[in-house]
Amino acid sequence: xxxxxxxxxxxxxxxxxxxxxxxxxxxxxxxxxxxxxxxxxxxxxxxxxxxxxxxxxxxxxxxxxxxxxxxxxxxxxxxxxxxxxxxxxxxxxxxxxxxxxxxxxxxxxxxxxxxxxxxxxxxxxxxxxxxxxxxxxxxxxxxxxxxxxxxxxxxxxxxxxxxxxxxxxxxxxxxxxxxxxxxxxx
Ligand code: ZN
Numbered sequence: 001x002x003x004x005x006x007x008x009x010x011x012x013x014x015x016x017x018x019x020x021x022x023x024x025x026x027x028x029x030x031x032x033x034x035x036x037x038x039x040x041x042x043x044x045x046x047x048x049x050x051x052x053x054x055x056x057x058x059x060x061x062x063x064x065x066x067x068x069x070x071x072x073x074x075x076x077x078x079x080x081x082x083x084x085x086x087x088x089x090x091x092x093x094x095x096x097x098x099x100x101x102x103x104x105x106x107x108x109x110x111x112x113x114x115x116x117x118x119x120x121x122x123x124x125x126x127x128x129x130x131x132x133x134x135x136x137x138x139x140x141x142x143x144x145x146x147x148x149x150x151x152x153x154x155x156x157x158x159x160x161x162x163x164x165x166x167x168x169x170x171x172x173x174x175x176x177x178x179x180x181x182x183x184x185x186x
Contacts, residue, residue, distance in 0.1 A: 004032075004035040004038075004039060005035075007031075007035035007039075008031040008032055011030065011031035011035065012031045015027055015030065040113070042113060042114065042115075044109065044111060044113030044114040045113075045114055047110045047113075049107070049128065052103060052106045052110060053099070053107075053132060054103075056099060056102075056103050057097055057098070057100075057132065057133070058097065058098050058099075058100075059096060059097060060094060060097065061096070062094060064094075065176075065183075066091065066093075066098065067089070067090070067180065067183050068089070068105075069087075069089045069090075069183070070089065070184075071087060071088045071089070071104065071105050072086075072087060073086065073087070073088050073108050073112045073142070073144075074112060075112040075113070075114075075118075075144075076114075076115055077116065077117065077118075077147075077148050078115035078116060079148065080148040081115070082147040082151065083147045084116075084118060084144045084145060084146040084147065085144060085145060086143045087142070088122075088125070088143075089139075089140070089142075089184040089186075090104055090129070090139070090140050091137075091139045091140075091170070091180045091183070091184075092133060092135040092136075092137065092138045093135055093137045093168075093169055093170075093176070094133065094135055095133070095134055095135050095136045099129070099133060107128055108125055111124045111125060118163045121142065122140050122141075122163040122165045123140075125165070126138045126139070126140040126165035126167055127167070130167050130168070135168065136168055137166075137167060137169030137170040137172075137176060138165075138166075138167045138170065139165070139166050139167070139180050141163070141164045141186065142162070142163050142164075143160050143161070143162050144160065144161050144162075144163075145159075145160060145161075146159075
């Protein structure tokens with residue numbers, strides 16, 4: 001069977017099942033578009049952390065907090081297969097090692113392009129940075145809008161879910177945590 005053929009078939013069936021005519025002009029290419037979109041949305045399952053990091057970890061003596069804020073993320077909730085998206089703020093305090101800054105959004109994408117709940121996504125990013133850098137502390141805060149809340153059911157249009165994972169010094173020290181929160185404006 002050709003790659004992605006199955007997702008095309010399933011999409012064709014889904015269109016029929018909701019009362020559409022999958023053979024009308026506007027929908028003819030929809031199954032193949034949906035199948036391509038899904039291979040992108042689920043691309044994180046096939047990615048490899050070492051390849052992403054690609055040796056971009058450097059020795060560095062400083063112990064000052066590194067903050068990367070307002071990183072956009074897009075993911076899919078595992079309960080409804082609907083998007084949730086927003087911004088991630090990441091901080092760590094190095095302990096001899098730093099990571100190339102452009103790698104942080106790529107690590108976020110690797111976990112975001114899987115079926116997720118925002119809590120787990122937040123924790124996986126924090127734990128990955130802890131594993132690869134062995135830093136003095138790591139903090140990740142994510143703020144997300146969930147289409148499964150906004151489009152259906154409760155229909156709360158402006159609600160934002162905030163999740164956080166604080167490890168090491170960020171968990172132990174109020175001052176360190178406050179410094180991070182004030183940098184990101186929370
Ligand atoms: Zn959901």
